[in-house]
Amino acid sequence: MLPMTPVMIQAALNGGRSRAECPAVPVAPPEIAEEARRCAMAGASVVHFHAQRDGGGWLADRERYAEAIRRIRAVAPDLLISITSLRPADVSVSAIVELLRVLAVDPATRPDLLSINLGHIVAWERQSDGRGRRTVHYPNGYEEIAALLAACRMGGIVPELGVMDLGFLSNAATLRDDGLLPSRPWFLLELDTPAFGAGRQVAPATVANYDHLAGILSEQFPGSAWAAHGVASPTYPVVLRALASGAHVRVGFEDAVTLPDDRPASSNAELVSWAVERARELRRHPATAAEARAIIGAAH
Helix, strand or coil: CCCCCCEEEEECCCCCCHHHHHCCCCCHHHHHHHHHHHHHHHCCCCCCCCCEECCECCCCCCHHHHHHHHHHHHHHHEEEEEECCCCCCCCHHHHHHHHHHHHHHCCCCCCCCEEEECEEEEEEEEECCCCCEEEEEECHHHHHHHHHHHHHHHHHEEEEEEEEEEHHHHHHHHHHCCCCCCCCCCEEEEECCCCCCCCCCCCCHHHHHHHHHHHHHHHHHCCEEEEEEEECCCCHHHHHHHHHCCCCEEECHHHHHHHHHHHEEECCHHHHHHHHHHHHHHHHHEHHHHHHHHHHHCCC
């Protein structure tokens, strides 16, 4: 019988989710740390989180991030920690660069990874009154991505390169050719819209789209590894395909608040447990801390 191979399972704890969408979404640092502990016990190697205001909403507060990271390390010291560089259009990239500078000064608060979307994200969101749509822009131009990559190099943080469509892969190749990427980059293959016509201008979460993007990623970056996810219920076929193909995966409330059978998930750990069970069926085991660091190319 062939030996089991490791899979790195990342738990995306909250993202931009509100408690109105799911009452179990962790927001405050103690809640984030407790959720991270449960995910580590369930088999996650990495947790990814966004700092939020108490009532929900984007935040890049250094104290909030530092407290959450310290608390996670206290209860799950082997867990890798990823934070986001996503920001609204009216916030300069310098806010994220300064956040990283402050966090990286102290090993107790330095994140292990920073997710960096390799391009602009545009969404046509429905108006709250149901009349038409508005355009929402999450910027990430060349100069901004270069600044984030430089901050990662300075802080000893692994960039987690978010690929959401073919154009993002083309941008990755440009950054590689300009000498801005690590020699063996680590990627997130993010099919971050549930369907064609949903208004988000990235590749929808389908197995065909995963296969296409994963094939090009492996051609352009031989030897690199990635974790894959989708959004809402279509995330699960993508995650299963990634598991079966030898890639790594992301689950969690940022991507879906329900299980594959559409039952509400009680916690991020329940979603991690589902991924662990599916991985074991494919003779893959949750990656140890040492295996996870080797997969993403992080120093010990």
